[in-house]
Amino acid sequence: MREQLLAAEKVKAIEWRDGALHLLDQRVLPLEEVWHAYTTAAEVAEAIRAMVVRGAPAIGISAAYGLVLGARARLAAGGDWKAALEEDFQVLADSRPTAVNLFWALNRMRERLERLKVEEDPLLALEAEALGIHQSDREANLTMAQLGVELIRKHQGNLQNLLTHCNTGALATGGFGTALGVIRAAHLDGLVERVYADETRPWLQGSRLTAWELANEGVPVSLNADSAAAHLMKTKGITWVIVGADRITANGDVANKIGTYQLAVNAMHHGVRFMVVAPSSTIDMALESGDDIPIEERDGRELLEVGGRPVAAGVAAVNPVFDVTPADLIDFIVTEKGVVERPDAAKMAQLMCRKRLH
Numbered sequence: 001m002r003e004q005l006l007a008a009e010k011v012k013a014i015e016w017r018d019g020a021l022h023l024l025d026q027r028v029l030p031l032e033e034v035w036h037a038y039t040t041a042a043e044v045a046e047a048i049r050a051m052v053v054r055g056a057p058a059i060g061i062s063a064a065y066g067l068v069l070g071a072r073a074r075l076a077a078g079g080d081w082k083a084a085l086e087e088d089f090q091v092l093a094d095s096r097p098t099a100v101n102l103f104w105a106l107n108r109m110r111e112r113l114e115r116l117k118v119e120e121d122p123l124l125a126l127e128a129e130a131l132g133i134h135q136s137d138r139e140a141n142l143t144m145a146q147l148g149v150e151l152i153r154k155h156q157g158n159l160q161n162l163l164t165h166c167n168t169g170a171l172a173t174g175g176f177g178t179a180l181g182v183i184r185a186a187h188l189d190g191l192v193e194r195v196y197a198d199e200t201r202p203w204l205q206g207s208r209l210t211a212w213e214l215a216n217e218g219v220p221v222s223l224n225a226d227s228a229a230a231h232l233m234k235t236k237g238i239t240w241v242i243v244g245a246d247r248i249t250a251n252g253d254v255a256n257k258i259g260t261y262q263l264a265v266n267a268m269h270h271g272v273r274f275m276v277v278a279p280s281s282t283i284d285m286a287l288e289s290g291d292d293i294p295i296e297e298r299d300g301r302e303l304l305e306v307g308g309r310p311v312a313a314g315v316a317a318v319n320p321v322f323d324v325t326p327a328d329l330i331d332f333i334v335t336e337k338g339v340v341e342r343p344d345a346a347k348m349a350q351l352m353c354r355k356r357l358h
């Protein structure tokens with residue numbers, strides 16, 4: 001199946017070429033396909049903050065390349081370039097708070113920096129590390145897609161109606177996708193009747209990105225208002241909710257796009273299985289539980305305006321863009337190291353001791 005999945009890898013959102021980071025602008029999809037080139041760490045940080053690039057793994061990969069750009073400028077400036085590079089680490093780390101992949105990738109870059117030997121070219125070494133982070137995410141996607149499909153096949157063999165939230169596909173990762181990777185692979189395996197894609201207010205990752213990715217591949221997809229999910233679970237024979245994650249804590253709690261928590265509550269009520277798909281770079285064993293995860297709050301204008309026009313003038317808005325699903329509402333966490341069923345602290349610790357499966 002791996003070969004089949006590789007052949008199906010079409011859309012890319014991140015490219016490193018000619019010494020620059022090229023990002024497909026996710027703010028204007030699907031109406032326009034616009035690429036921007038970035039040549040400084042500060043520009044990459046701003047692209048992450050403004051959500052030109054988004055999705056936990058994609059943010060981490062972009063930050064790693066951003067650090068390479070920072071190192072290039074600091075080396076050219078001479079002097080104590082490693083000390084000066086700390087500013088770039090900081091500006092990239094400050095771009096978004098919730099997805100731990102960002103900090104994981106920056107830590108990996110820092111570790112590589114600390115391991116530099118005198119005879120090594122620092123820039124080549126850091127570039128190789130960033131490329132390695134990108135490639136390993138791509139491979140993790142393929143492994144998770146296979147594991148997720150096996151789970152679906154094991155639990156129900158016939159055609160499935162699946163529901164997903166936000167965008168977790170090629171646009172959000174270095175390769176095939178996490179949750180959407182499982183869904184795409186399930187479709188290739190002939191297991192999908194229909195995918196219900198939550199529109200994912202307020203930023204509309206579902207309408208603008210997930211529906212686009214699935215429609216491009218001929219996957220039968222229907223877009224629905226987020227608030228329709230419980231009704232659809234009751235009336236449309238949905239068997240799985242499949243979502244990604246931005247941070248998973250040591251006890252198996254999962255932070256993901258706002259609205260995920262209510263999906264999990266509803267899935268439990270309706271006997272619908274709940275699968276979280278995320279690479280181990282999304283797991284933060286330093287945090288005991290989801291209560292410790294910093295939840296990003298974005299500008300209220302995302303709610304108060306539509307296309308720049310006010311729709312609810314004169315009131316305040318509260319706009320947390322992630323929520324935390326408690327571990328006891330989750331049936332499976334699928335990672336490239338294996339699957340955890342009914343996650344808890346002991347099972348998460350065991351998972352993290354395992355090697356990657358491929």
Ligand SMILES: CSC[C@@H](O)[C@@H](O)C(=O)COP(=O)(O)O
Nearest residue numbers: 054055056166168172244245257
């Ligand atoms: C593979 S992506 C997993 C998550 O990052 C995704 O579900 C999500 O919440 C993305 O949020 P976003 O605000 O679009 O960056």
